[in-house]
Amino acid sequence: MDLRIFTEPQQGATYDTLLTVAKATEDLEFSAFFRSDHYLSMGSADGLPGPTDAWITLAGLARETKRIRLGTLMTAGTFRLPGVLAIQVAQVDQMSGGRVELGLGAGWFEEEHKAYGIPFPKEKFGRLEEQLAIVTGLWATDIGKTFDFHGTYYDLTGSPALPKPAQAKIPVLIGGHGASRTPRLAGRFADEFNMPFGSIDDTVRQFGRVRTAAEAAGRAADALTYSNTLVVCVGKDDAEVARRAAAIGREVDELKANGLAGSPAEVVDKIGRYAETGSRRIYLQLLDLSDLDHLELISSQVQSQLS
Numbered sequence: 556m557d558l559r560i561f562t563e564p565q566q567g568a569t570y571d572t573l574l575t576v577a578k579a580t581e582d583l584e585f586s587a588f589f590r591s592d593h594y595l596s597m598g599s600a601d602g603l604p605g606p607t608d609a610w611i612t613l614a615g616l617a618r619e620t621k622r623i624r625l626g627t628l629m630t631a632g633t634f635r636l637p638g639v640l641a642i643q644v645a646q647v648d649q650m651s652g653g654r655v656e657l658g659l660g661a662g663w664f665e666e667e668h669k670a671y672g673i674p675f676p677k678e679k680f681g682r683l684e685e686q687l688a689i690v691t692g693l694w695a696t697d698i699g700k701t702f703d704f705h706g707t708y709y710d711l712t713g714s715p716a717l718p719k720p721a722q723a724k725i726p727v728l729i730g731g732h733g734a735s736r737t738p739r740l741a742g743r744f745a746d747e748f749n750m751p752f753g754s755i756d757d758t759v760r761q762f763g764r765v766r767t768a769a770e771a772a773g774r775a776a777d778a779l780t781y782s783n784t785l786v787v788c789v790g791k792d793d794a795e796v797a798r799r800a801a802a803i804g805r806e807v808d809e810l811k812a813n814g815l816a817g818s819p820a821e822v823v824d825k826i827g828r829y830a831e832t833g834s835r836r837i838y839l840q841l842l843d844l845s846d847l848d849h850l851e852l853i854s855s856q857v858q859s860q861l862s
Contacts, residue, residue, distance in 0.1 A: 556830055556836070558585055558836075558853070558857070558858050560576065561590070561591075561628055561784060561838040561841065562588070562589070562844060563591045563842060564612070564844075565593035565597070565606055566600040567596065567602050569607070570607055573590065573612055576588070576847070577616050581620050587624035587626065588620070589656075591609070591627070591629075592629065593667060594670070595664065610643045613627070613655065617647050617652075618650055618651075620651075624655070625647070626656035626657060626726075626728070627656075627658045631660060631661075632661050632662050632679065632682060633673060633676065633679065633682075634662065634673060636709075637689040637690050638711060641694060642717075642718065644690070648722055648725055656726040659686065659687060659690070660730065661680055661683040663679075678708075682708045683740065684740060685709050687743075688744075689709060690727075691727065692704060693714060693716045696714075700716070701713045724746075727744055728746070728748075729741040729744060730748060730751050734764065735764075738767070739768050739772075741779065742765060750782070751783075752814075755828055755832060758834065765781070781833045781836075783836075783837050784840060785813075785814045785837060785838070786803075786813070788805070788810045789817070789856070791852065796816060799849060803842040815839065823857055826857075
């Protein structure tokens with residue numbers, strides 16, 4: 556099982572904080588550092604000192620890390636035009652030496668769009684499908700050739716389709732709980748399907764839908780990597796688990812039911828149950844970015860048992 560670290564900086568984090576966590580992620584032998592793509596805090600968090608942009612953050616981290624993969628869960632399709640996004644992601648991939656992955660979703664948080672004057676279109680899935688076709692099409696176009704796309708929402712004519720990523724193919728992640736449109740897009744475009752904050756039963760059901768959709772698209776179901784995103788709260792004993800749960804404003808029982816919480820042994824056992832669903836990668840949602848001891852414990856007591 557591949558463990559990756561996933562952060563939610565809109566809840567409150569500076570670039571320096573994210574850099575510290577990313578460097579710890581690398582030092583502690585996790586495989587990747589991912590972040591959300593949001594501009595407004597959620598729940599009771601004040602979000603101070605304010606939002607950081609996902610791709611500007613990853614560009615900085617690309618130059619200040621050496622090994623870990625870097626990416627988004629998920630870039631909001633409403634935030635960036637697809638041609639511009641293709642340029643940005645390819646450039647960050649070059650800056651990282653080929654370590655970038657793109658999670659792309661439709662965008663859902665209407666309040667952040669209102670807060671920063673970003674249009675929030677009613678029809679988002681149709682736009683997302685065209686965005687995926689454009690971004691992947693631009694990257695796949697041979698140097699010296701041009702790319703055209705004429706859709707309902709976007710129109711590109713004679714694009715030089717530059718720059719190219721460092722990787723031959725940047726992995727594309729698609730995720731979500733949707734029963735039909737999400738699996739269809741994943742089956743067509745995704746290198747990885749991610750099930751966010753889902754139960755084991757929900758994961759089995761959704762992975763099955765995606766596998767069916769991949770085969771309907773003429774691909775092998777196993778051509779995709781299947782993964783989960785789950786909140787993490789691990790402690791050496793009950794008191795430490797309770798302290799970490801309180802620090803993120805959550806209840807221990809709820810975290811154990813809906814995430815990866817408890818002792819290292821409990822968390823290893825639950826990860827094993829997700830592995831039985833076909834999941835090969837877990838993004839650990841780390842909500843207290845100041846608690847680097849938490850990362851060290853997960854590395855030494857959880858990750859070590861999985862490898």
